[in-house]
Amino acid sequence: MRADAGTGRPDRRPDSPPLVRLEEVTKSFPGVVANDRVTFDVRPGEVHALLGENGAGKTTLVNVLYGLYRPDSGFVLVRGRRVTIRSPREAIALGIGMVHQHFKLVLPHTVAENAALGLKGTPFWAPARGVGRRLRELSERYGLPVDPDRRVWELSAGEQQRVEILKALLRGAEVLILDEPTSVLTPQETGELFKVLSRMREEGHGVIFISHKLTEVLEVADRITVMRRGRVVGTVAAAGADKPMLARMMVGREVVFRLTKRACTPGDAALNVEGIHVRNDRGLPAVRGVSFSVCRGEIFGIAGVAGNGQRELVEALAGLRRIERGRVCILGDDVTNRSPRLLSDIGVAHVPEERIRMGIVPGLSVEENLILKRHHRPPFCRAGLLHPASVRRFAQTAIEEHGIVTSNPKTPAKLLSGGNIQKLILARELSGQPALVLAAHPTYGLDVGATEQIRELLLRQREAGAGVLLVSEDLEEVMELADRIAVMFRGEITGVVSAGEAKREEIGMMMAGEERVRG
Amino acid sequence: MKRIGPFIVERRLAPPRHVVFGVSVLAVVVALLLAALVFWAYGVSPWRAYAEIGRGTLGTVDGLSDIVRRAIPLILCGVGLTLAFRAQFWNIGAEGQLLAGAVAASGVALFVPVPDGLRLPLMFLAGFGAGALWAVIPALLRVKLQVNEVISTLMMNYIMAYIVEWLVHGPWKGPTMRGFAYTDMFPTAARLPLIAGTRVHWPTLGVGVVAALVVGLILSRTRLGYEVRVVGQSPDAARYAGISFTVVLSLAMVISGGLAALAGVGEVAGIHWRLRSPSHISMGYGYTAIIVAWLARGSPIAAILTALLFGLIFAAGDLMKTTLGLPFQITGVFNGLILFSLISSDLLMYWRIRWRRRGEAWT
Ligand SMILES: Nc1ncnc2c1ncn2[C@@H]1O[C@H](COP(=O)(O)OP(=O)(O)O)[C@@H](O)[C@H]1O
Ligand SMILES: [Mg+2]
Numbered sequence: 001m002r003a004d005a006g007t008g009r010p011d012r013r014p015d016s017p018p019l020v021r022l023e024e025v026t027k028s029f030p031g032v033v034a035n036d037r038v039t040f041d042v043r044p045g046e047v048h049a050l051l052g053e054n055g056a057g058k059t060t061l062v063n064v065l066y067g068l069y070r071p072d073s074g075f076v077l078v079r080g081r082r083v084t085i086r087s088p089r090e091a092i093a094l095g096i097g098m099v100h101q102h103f104k105l106v107l108p109h110t111v112a113e114n115a116a117l118g119l120k121g122t123p124f125w126a127p128a129r130g131v132g133r134r135l136r137e138l139s140e141r142y143g144l145p146v147d148p149d150r151r152v153w154e155l156s157a158g159e160q161q162r163v164e165i166l167k168a169l170l171r172g173a174e175v176l177i178l179d180e181p182t183s184v185l186t187p188q189e190t191g192e193l194f195k196v197l198s199r200m201r202e203e204g205h206g207v208i209f210i211s212h213k214l215t216e217v218l219e220v221a222d223r224i225t226v227m228r229r230g231r232v233v234g235t236v237a238a239a240g241a242d243k244p245m246l247a248r249m250m251v252g253r254e255v256v257f258r259l260t261k262r263a264c265t266p267g268d269a270a271l272n273v274e275g276i277h278v279r280n281d282r283g284l285p286a287v288r289g290v291s292f293s294v295c296r297g298e299i300f301g302i303a304g305v306a307g308n309g310q311r312e313l314v315e316a317l318a319g320l321r322r323i324e325r326g327r328v329c330i331l332g333d334d335v336t337n338r339s340p341r342l343l344s345d346i347g348v349a350h351v352p353e354e355r356i357r358m359g360i361v362p363g364l365s366v367e368e369n370l371i372l373k374r375h376h377r378p379p380f381c382r383a384g385l386l387h388p389a390s391v392r393r394f395a396q397t398a399i400e401e402h403g404i405v406t407s408n409p410k411t412p413a414k415l416l417s418g419g420n421i422q423k424l425i426l427a428r429e430l431s432g433q434p435a436l437v438l439a440a441h442p443t444y445g446l447d448v449g450a451t452e453q454i455r456e457l458l459l460r461q462r463e464a465g466a467g468v469l470l471v472s473e474d475l476e477e478v479m480e481l482a483d484r485i486a487v488m489f490r491g492e493i494t495g496v497v498s499a500g501e502a503k504r505e506e507i508g509m510m511m512a513g514e515e516r517v518r519g
Numbered sequence: 520m521k522r523i524g525p526f527i528v529e530r531r532l533a534p535p536r537h538v539v540f541g542v543s544v545l546a547v548v549v550a551l552l553l554a555a556l557v558f559w560a561y562g563v564s565p566w567r568a569y570a571e572i573g574r575g576t577l578g579t580v581d582g583l584s585d586i587v588r589r590a591i592p593l594i595l596c597g598v599g600l601t602l603a604f605r606a607q608f609w610n611i612g613a614e615g616q617l618l619a620g621a622v623a624a625s626g627v628a629l630f631v632p633v634p635d636g637l638r639l640p641l642m643f644l645a646g647f648g649a650g651a652l653w654a655v656i657p658a659l660l661r662v663k664l665q666v667n668e669v670i671s672t673l674m675m676n677y678i679m680a681y682i683v684e685w686l687v688h689g690p691w692k693g694p695t696m697r698g699f700a701y702t703d704m705f706p707t708a709a710r711l712p713l714i715a716g717t718r719v720h721w722p723t724l725g726v727g728v729v730a731a732l733v734v735g736l737i738l739s740r741t742r743l744g745y746e747v748r749v750v751g752q753s754p755d756a757a758r759y760a761g762i763s764f765t766v767v768l769s770l771a772m773v774i775s776g777g778l779a780a781l782a783g784v785g786e787v788a789g790i791h792w793r794l795r796s797p798s799h800i801s802m803g804y805g806y807t808a809i810i811v812a813w814l815a816r817g818s819p820i821a822a823i824l825t826a827l828l829f830g831l832i833f834a835a836g837d838l839m840k841t842t843l844g845l846p847f848q849i850t851g852v853f854n855g856l857i858l859f860s861l862i863s864s865d866l867l868m869y870w871r872i873r874w875r876r877r878g879e880a881w882t
Contacts, residue, residue: 030529354755358758360756362752375742375745375760386742412532414532
């Protein structure tokens with residue numbers, strides 16, 4: 001599946017000297033060596049992918065290159081010359097551009113004004129005038145359509161990313177670093193980005209493409225360097241690589257790609273949502289007349305680019321956000337705008353999107369966190385008094401059963417790693433047979449091991465007869481786990497398909513706002 | 520991670536106990552050193568000053584009893600504040616709550632006809648109730664109307680102080696007091712017993728120590744304490760867990776304000792035997808207790824110790840006035856210095872400083 005099968009790849013000029021080279025770079029943070037003697041280079045006219053799980057050290061490495069961090073040891077070569085890069089400004093002067101994971105644009109300004117910001121030779125008055133023309137040229141040349149006079153806040157995430165790329169090109173970037181660029185894009189936008197990268201390759205740029213998604217890397221890169229725990233595991237040519245091999249390098253062991261999903265007959269409705277309207281934190285409509293139902297023994301997936309109302313929807317269903325209009329029934333009872341406590345008492349489990357801010361109390365111990373929501377009920381609490389022995393017993397079982405790695409149950413939860421925090425939350429939420437599980441981005445940012453385990457847990461809930469509402473940006477995850485898939489766009493559901501007949505492209509179209517043509 | 524000169528500074532997520540203790544002691548020591556500069560600037564040798572203070576407070580029975588007498592209201596207010604602070608409810612109102620207790624106790628002492636044996640218990644009860652009521656208002660204002668509690672509790676201190684002034688100048692002014700702004704003297708049955716030869720009203724001291732133990736148990740062993748800690752550490756998690764802010768903050772403030780009020784009861788029934796102008800009843804115990812609770816790092820048991828430390832500072836203040844001729848405001852300077860070094864020492868708890876290893880680069 002090549003994004004750009006038509007043009008084909010230009011020769012990769014394997015012997016041309018690298019544009020930039022990081023040599024034996026080591027960078028540590030308290031308690032972790034984020035980069036351990038990493039050597040990495042990019043040649044002109046190639047896309048070099050940096051692949052690795054979250055926390056592998058990819059961002060740290062490119063931050064060293066972009067002058068945001070100084071390496072503890074090792075050095076950087078630009079066109080064969082050893083340099084010290086002290087700041088992004090110096091990096092830009094050396095022809096290195098970066099598109100961060102989170103964009104750094106001034107939202108109320110126009111595209112041209114953003115592009116002019118900090119650009120050398122920009123006049124004080126009417127700074128954006130000359131820039132517009134050059135922007136048009138560049139966007140033509142690289143296939144990056146944007147209107148220089150639009151205001152940034154009006155643009156979609158994909159368009160904003162184009163602006164960031166244009167900004168870098170305008171500053172004469174020969175090497176472009178893209179840190180997880182596809183995480184904010186729909187599949188279609190991803191395809192377009194890959195075309196742009198091919199153009200850049202043809203123009204002789206070097207591209208560093210960071211991702212933890214195997215398919216993408218195989219699709220777009222010429223060479224792939226895999227990192228694991230701060231070290232380079234190896235560099236391979238994309239042409240000779242495949243998914244299982246990369247996964248093995250990335251994780252350090254064999255990875256099962258197919259979860260065993262047993263046949264399940266959906267039972268009665270666990271959740272019925274009828275035309276609900278919910279506002280976001282700024283008081284604007286975020287969920288606009290959404291209706292669907294989730295049966296027991298079914299995983300109902302909600303796909304969509306983040307920020308299209310998924311978060312408000314889940315929070316409303318968990319009782320944390322007011323439902324302005326419409327009705328929510330759980331197990332047949334109308335529970336519209338009931339309290340989180342009541343919902344939890346009737347068997348609604350909630351795995352929140354904001355794990356650390358909402359899902360745990362960071363300073364409380366692991367065992368105290370494990371009883372949250374049930375701390376007021378026997379056996380943990382009788383007549384207002386806590387029962388430490390029961391808490392301890394429950395915690396020990398949960399820790400063992402879910403393999404939560406903690407030095408002991410009294411450790412503050414904030415000291416756990418991301419994956420273990422999520423396991424803690426699931427252990428708590430899934431104990432006691434919930435009827436409905438609301439899971440928001442349950443594997444976001446977790447390593448492959450924890451991800452596998454958490455997906456397995458959700459499937460087991462489904463088999464045990466719970467209805468599961470799975471919200472995820474990871475289309476592959478949704479397609480793999482869900483029985484039916486809905487897509488949310490601008491607060492509405494643009495369509496529902498059953499997993500069997502779902503096609504990636506079709507869901508991608510719906511993620512970008514196309515109504516589903518067939519019923 | 521940062522480099523400052525030859526040091527590397529690293530963030531520490533959960534400071535271990537010995538670090539917290541060490542840093543707190545360090546803060547007090549630094550404050551004492553800074554205070555030495557103040558003595559020196561006044562032309563008093565710091566050695567002599569500290570020697571006098573040591574001899575005068577720790578070296579004599581009178582001195583020791585004075586420390587304890589000062590520490591009693593600080594224990595009660597401080598213990599209450601630890602509970603409120605653990606819920607991240609910044610109760611600056613212990614002063615007003617203390618006065619509320621003093622008013623209620625005086626009312627019972629002077630105007631309520633009860634059998635002698637019941638008078639003191641009833642004074643404590645009424646005092647607790649008045650303080651609780653005064654303290655629960657800002658809690659409700661915050662939960663229902665998002666009124667910042669720092670402002671509301673502080674303002675209510677002034678209101679209560681003026682109520683006391685009004686009472687002692689107006690309706691409660693004692694006919695036998697020949698024009699002074701006092702109420703009449705309490706009957707004997709409304710006066711607290713003292714440890715012989717001292718001015719330590721031991722029943723209040725006992726109540727304070729028991730309160731510290733009880734609040735300690737509430738925090739660690741009860742549903743309320745658990746919810747207080749959840750609300751304090753992560754309001755979002757508290758909402759998520761369905762914990763009621765109204766209930767938790769109200770109960771925490773009932774206890775916090777009630778205990779501060781008991782301090783007021785102790786002062787009028789154990790020391791003054793009448794209600795008088797607010798500055799005489801309290802000397803800012805309610806404010807000093809904020810530092811007491813903070814230095815105790817939210818532990819009610821530790822608040823007993825830190826209250827004794829501040830009792831010592833108050834006693835030393837008296838002493839410095841009489842033997843060294845320094846202004847009494849020196850205690851305020853002391854308190855300020857300790858507060859400042861405490862706040863700055865917090866940095867040390869959450870950041871680890873170590874020597875840079877050879878060859879270690881910087882970011
Ligand atoms: N500024 C920082 N301070 C402390 N630790 C950091 C910092 N940045 C990254 N880390 C740690 O370094 C490791 C690598 O992180 P990162 O480079 O962001 O990984 P990736 O981009 O591959 O997900 C992780 O363990 C992360 O927690
Ligand atoms: Mg990263």
